[in-house]
Amino acid sequence: MVKPTGRSLVAANRKARHDYTIEDVYEAGVVLTGTEVKALRAGRASLVDGWCEVDGGEAWLHGVHIPEYSQGTWTNHAPRRKRKLLLHHDEIERLAAGTREKGQTIVPLALYFLNGRAKVEIALARGKKDWDKRQALRERQDNLESQRAIRERRDR
Numbered sequence: 001m002v003k004p005t006g007r008s009l010v011a012a013n014r015k016a017r018h019d020y021t022i023e024d025v026y027e028a029g030v031v032l033t034g035t036e037v038k039a040l041r042a043g044r045a046s047l048v049d050g051w052c053e054v055d056g057g058e059a060w061l062h063g064v065h066i067p068e069y070s071q072g073t074w075t076n077h078a079p080r081r082k083r084k085l086l087l088h089h090d091e092i093e094r095l096a097a098g099t100r101e102k103g104q105t106i107v108p109l110a111l112y113f114l115n116g117r118a119k120v121e122i123a124l125a126r127g128k129k130d131w132d133k134r135q136a137l138r139e140r141q142d143n144l145e146s147q148r149a150i151r152e153r154r155d156r
Contacts, residue, residue, distance in 0.1 A: 016107045021128055038071075106124055
C-alpha cells in the first residue's frame with residue numbers, strides 16, 4: 001500500500017479567526033485511538049467548541065468533537081474526550097506563559113493529516129472585542145470592493 005503524502009484537511013475552525021487575533025501558530029501531533037483515526041479519515045470532525053490547556057507540563061485538547069466511527073463496535077471512543085497534544089517542551093512552556101497573560105487562550109485552527117499522521121494547528125490567540133470584529137469585516141468588504149472595481153476597470 002502506498003503511504004499518503006501531503007496535507008489533507010479534515011476540519012477547520014474558521015470562526016476562530018473571526019473571534020480571535022492570532023498571535024503564534026503551532027503544529028502539534030494528536031494522540032488518538034483507532035476508531036478516532038478511522039472517523040477522521042472519513043472526514044468527520046468539528047473544532048467549533050475546541051480549546052486547549054496546559055496542565056502538568058502537557059498540552060491537552062478539549063471540546064473537539066470526533067463522532068463515533070459508524071462501523072465501530074464496543075471499542076468506539078467517546079466523541080468529546082480530552083486528547084493529548086504532542087509538542088516540544090519549549091513550545092509547551094511558551095504556550096503556558098502566553099495563557100498566563102490576561103485575555104490570551106489557545107484555540108485549535110485546523111485538524112488535518114500530514115503524510116498520514118493526524119496533526120492539529122493550534123494558535124495562541126487574544127479575544128477580539130465586537131468593534132474589532134466589525135472593523136475587520138468592514139476592511140475585508142472594502143478590500144473586495146476595491147479589487148472588484150480594479151477588475152472592472154481593467155476589463156473595459
